[in-house]
Amino acid sequence: MNSLSYLNKLPLFPDPQQALSDPNGLLAVGGDLSPQRLVEAYYQGIFPWFNEHDPILWWSPDPRAIFIPKRHAVNKSMLKLLKKSPWRFSINKAFTEVIHACSQPRLTQQGTWISSDIQQAYIQLHKLGKAHSIEVWDNNELVGGLYGIAVGSVFCGESMFHRQSNASKAAFAMLNQHLYDKGFKLIDAQIMNPHLANLGAVDVPRKAFLAQLKQLRNQVINDDTWLPQEVYFEF
Structure with missing residues (x-):
């Protein structure tokens, strides 16, 4: 019931x-x-x-929006943009700045669900090695990124932002490549929306998602996966 x-x-x-x-x-x-x-x-x-x-x-x-990690998860136009872009990428070098940027209301929103309490809670998870961020930089300016929670070989995405066009898509593409390389099997995107669908998310029944999670949540991932580091696209 x-x-x-x-x-x-x-x-x-x-x-x-x-x-x-x-x-x-x-x-x-x-x-x-x-x-x-x-x-x-x-x-x-x-x-x-x-x-x-x-x-x-x-x-x-129910249903649950998910992605399967892929090294090359970008279309031709995005790939062309990335090859010409001056952007740099990093992992876990600016978690607090990323979650704060994600908390800023969008143009179509009056508020945000990423309150100061939520921010502090996930910053604490980050300090404990549970929450992680991907950053996109233009020189020394943070122009995009995302954050989420790692559970075994599942990455639970929470939010993303951009200050330059396509920077959040680039952050997601880098996340895909990194997770694929490190042996992750699933990205939880929670609830489908047009932006996630455009990135390639699919809906699966909650029962199927929970069964996958149960299989993957205790898998051990390499210790170096979430060390603060610069990362690079493999074109």
């Missing part, structure tokens, strides 16, 4: 398959944004998403 749960002090969640169908995927309310609870949430295919000043809401939607 699908139902909405109210969380207590323990970082325990109900079965994601119990999430409501309307609104799609809403599973639980309350709790906190402690590292222990957040890690447990992603381990089970659950993520927080709520507006500032609202109660903490936890989700596991």
Whole structure:
């Protein structure tokens, strides 16, 4: 039976398959944004998403938007742009700046769900080696990037931004190449939207996603995967 749960002090969640169908995927309310609870949430295919000043809401939607990592995940026009671009790329060199940039409202939005509390929670996860960022630089200016959570050989994408056209797409292309090279098998994109679809995301049933997550979440990834470093496209 699908139902909405109210969380207590323990970082325990109900079965994601119990999430409501309307609104799609809403599973639980309350709790906190402690590292222990957040890690447990992603381990089970659950993520927080709520507006500032609202109660903490936890989700596991059906279907789930995903990508399969590929080294070459760009079309011809993007590849041409990258070959001519002066952009540099890095991993985990500016996590705080990336999540802050992602929190800025888009032109079509009045606010943001990436509140100061969310930012501080994920910065703490980053310090614990759980949350990671990809950065795009034009000289020394941060012009694009993204961040997310690593769970075994699954990368759970959270948000991306750009200050120059196509910089977020370039960050995602670099993420794809890096994850592919390091043996990751799945990128969780959470909820489909036109931008994700344009990047190549596909929807899968929640049951199938959770089964994949269960297989992949305990896989060990190389220690050097998330060291702060410069990274380069392999054309």
